[in-house]
Amino acid sequence: MSGVLGVLPPLLLLALAEAAVRWGWIAPHLLPAPSDVVAALVQMGRDGQLGSHVIASTLRVAAGFGVGAVLAVLLGALVGLSSTAAAVLTPSFQALRAIPSLAWVPVLLLWLGIDEASKIALIAIGAFFPVYMGVAAGFRDVDRKLVEVARLRGLGAAALARRVLLPAALPALLTGLRNGLSLAWMFMVAAELIAASRGLGYLLTDGRETGRADLVFAAIVLLALLGKLTDGLMAAVEQRALHWRDSFGGAA
Template sequence: MSSQAAAQSPGIRPAAQRPAPQDTPAQTAAANAAADAVSPVAAADARRASWVLAAASGQRVRRILLGLLLPVTGLVAIELSVRGGLIPANMLPAPSQILETLRDLGAQGLLGHIVASTLRVFAGFVAGALLAVLLGAAVGLSRHAEAILDPTFQALRAIPSLAWVPLLLLWLGIDEAPKIVLIAIGAFFPVYMGVASGIRGADRKLIEVARLYQLSNIALTRRVLLPAALPAILTGLRNGLSLAWMFMVAAELIAASKGLGYLLSDGRETSRADIVLAAIALLAILGKISDSLMAAIEKRSLAWRDSYA
C-alpha cells in the first residue's frame, strides 16, 4: 500500500497525527508513589541543612561571647574598683571616663589621628612584607642565598625597635620616611621567617613526585612549594602585621604631630592617664580588626587544608 493510500484510509493515521499514548492508572499511581517517596527525603535533607546552619551560627555566637567574656569582666571590675575607691582614678581611670575622653577627642580630630596611624602601618607593612617575601623565597629556594643572607638577617632581627630610631633620624630626618621605614623593619622579619621556613619545610616526597613528572622550576614553585609553604607564609604575615602596629608607636614617638603614638606621648607629657589608656584601647581595637581581616584571608586561602580546626 502506498503512503497516499494509507493517508486516505479511514482506519490508519499517520504517526504525526496519532495521539500520544496515555499513562495507565497503574503507571500514574506508581509515579505518584515515587514522588511521595522522594519528597520526604528532600524535606529531610532540607531540615538537616537548616540544622547544620543553625548549629554553625550558634557556635559562632558562642565564640564571640566567650571572646568578650574576659575583657568585659576586666572592664567591669576596674569600673567598680575605681568607683569604690580601691584604685586611684588619676592612676587608672574608670572605663566610663575613658569613653568620655574618647568622645572629647572625637570632637578634637581623633579620626585624623586614627587615619594617620593606619596609613603609616599600611605603607610600612606592605613595603616590609613585599621585601620579606622576595628575600625569604630566595633564601628558601637557594642554599647559596641562605648562606649569604640568613646570618645577617638573624643578627639584625635581634636589634630592638628603639635602637633604630636614632639612626633613622640621622639618615632620613623627621618626616614620614623614617616612620614608614621603621614600621617596615618591624614587619619584615616575621614575614621573612615565615616564607623561608615554609619553603624549607615543604614535604620532600611532594618535591620528588614533582621531579618525576618533570615539572619546571617555575611550575614546581607554583604548584608544590607555594601551597606547601602557604600556612607558614600567612602566619608570618599575621605576626608581621601585629609587629607593624607595635613599631608604629615607636615610629610616631620620633617627631610626629598626629597619630595614636602622638596621643600616647601627649598624654604622658600632660599626665593624662585617660588619654594614654584611650590611645591604648584604640590600638587594641585597630590591631584586632586588622588581625581578624588577615585571619579571614588565611581561612579562605587554606580552605583546602584538612586540619584539626
C-alpha cells in the same frame, strides 16, 4: 558561641576596673574609669581629632607593612629556595633581627630625618623579620617527596613553584604575615615617638605629658581595637586561602 566567650574576659575586666575606681580602691590618675576613657574618645570624636589620629597611624602601618612584607617575601623565598643564598644571607639577617626596635630610631633619624620616611622605615623593619622567617621556613620545610614526585611528572621550575612549593609554604607565609602585621602596629608606636604631631603614638605621649591618663588609655584601647580588626581581616584571608586544609581546630 566562641565569639561570645571571647568577649566575657574584657567585659569582666572593664566592670572590675570601673568598680575599683568608683569605690576609691584605685586613684583615677593611675587608672581612669572605663567610662571616663569612653568619654574622652567621644570628645575627641566630636572635635575631629579621633579620626585624624586613627587615619594617620593606619596609613603609616599600611605603608610600612607593605614595604616590609614585599621585601620579606622576596628575600625569604630566595633564602628558602636557595641553599647558597641561605648561607650568605641568614647570618646577617639573624644578627639584624636581634637589634631592639628603639636602637633603630637614632639611625633612621640620622639617615632620613624626622619626616614620614623614618617612621615608615621603622615600621617596615618591624614587619620584615616575622614575614621573612615565615616565608623562608615555609619554602625550606616543603616535603622533599612532593618535589621529587612533581619533577618525575615533568613539572618545570615555574610550574613546580606555582603548583607545589607555594601551596605547601602558604600556611607559614600567611602566619608570618599575621605576625608581621601585629609587630607593625607595635613598631608604629615607637615610630610616632619620632616628632609626630598626629597618630596614636603621639596621643600616648600627649596624654603622658599633660597628665591625662584617660588619653593614654584611650590610645591603648584604640591600638587594641585596630590591631584586633586588622588581625581579624588577615585571619579571614588565611581561612579563605587555606580552605583546603583539614585542621584539628582544638577539642571542645
